[in-house]
Amino acid sequence: MEDTVLDLSAASTTVDGCMSPLLDAVQRGRTTADLLRHRLTLRTRHPHRQLLHALLDDMASGTTTHLELRYARDVESAHGLPVARRQARQDGTGAICDVDYDGFGVLVELDGLKGHVGDGRFRDMDRDNAHTVLGKATLRYGWRQVATVPCTVAAQVATALQRRGWTGETGRCSRCREAADEAA
Numbered sequence: 001m002e003d004t005v006l007d008l009s010a011a012s013t014t015v016d017g018c019m020s021p022l023l024d025a026v027q028r029g030r031t032t033a034d035l036l037r038h039r040l041t042l043r044t045r046h047p048h049r050q051l052l053h054a055l056l057d058d059m060a061s062g063t064t065t066h067l068e069l070r071y072a073r074d075v076e077s078a079h080g081l082p083v084a085r086r087q088a089r090q091d092g093t094g095a096i097c098d099v100d101y102d103g104f105g106v107l108v109e110l111d112g113l114k115g116h117v118g119d120g121r122f123r124d125m126d127r128d129n130a131h132t133v134l135g136k137a138t139l140r141y142g143w144r145q146v147a148t149v150p151c152t153v154a155a156q157v158a159t160a161l162q163r164r165g166w167t168g169e170t171g172r173c174s175r176c177r178e179a180a181d182e183a184a
Contacts, residue, residue, distance in 0.1 A: 001031050002039035010047050018048050019055055019069055026059060033059040062086025067110045068098060070146050071153075079154035080171035082161070084108070093130045101157075104164040105136045108157060112143065137164070151176045 008021035025031045037056045040046060058072040063086055076084065076099075088100035090107075099108035109124065128138045137160055145153050151173065158170045172180070 001025065002036050005031065005036060006040060006043065006046060006052075009052060012048070015051065015073075016066060016070075018051060019066055022052070022055060022059065023064075023066060023069070027064065033057075062088075065110070065112060067112050067143055067146060070143075070150075071099065071108070071110055071141070074150040074173070075146060075154045075157065078150065078171070078173035079158070079176075080168065081154060081157055082166060082168060090131065090134075090136075092134045093127060095127045095130070097131075101161055101166075104161050104166055106157070106160045106164055107131060107136055107138045109138055109140045110142070110146065111140060151179070 005021045005025045009018045012018045012020075022033075022036060025036075026033055033056045037053070037060075040049065040052055040056070043049075046052065054073065054077075055069060058069055061072075061083075063069050063072050068086070072086075075081065082101060082104075085100045085102050086098070088097050088102070089095070090097055090100070097107045098110045101107070109128075111124070124140075128140070131138050139157060139160060141153055154170055154173075158166075158168075161168075
């Protein structure tokens, strides 16, 4: 199974295409991020080795969807934000949050289509309100924001973190640098 997943990933020419076989196999319980990582280390060549190691590290830390992987890679890591807890159960509500910047009271919810329509929207509102009452701030993003304007998302998350005590600075990813060069 692991070799097939790695072969499918190798055939892809896009980051999302590279992620898909890994996520699908792990989500369906056919393998684990650790088993995939082990098989990858046994291969002498893979065109996306560095990317796969990063993706598998993110998956092992709790990311479970394409959107969560894109956030971890294109927003958090690319911009030097602190590493958050993934799929973290919240004290006081028992809710599981996609991204928890523990110690700063900042939560990030990443909304795909599943579970966020109809009654799911109201469940999310109730959870966000409960977290606000507990003093936590929730930022909510969808695919469009994370995939098309990750630098804007990173700036918003960084501002929320800085207002709550984070003393770090965000880095500039390749998209940030390209935008700055075009503006100059």
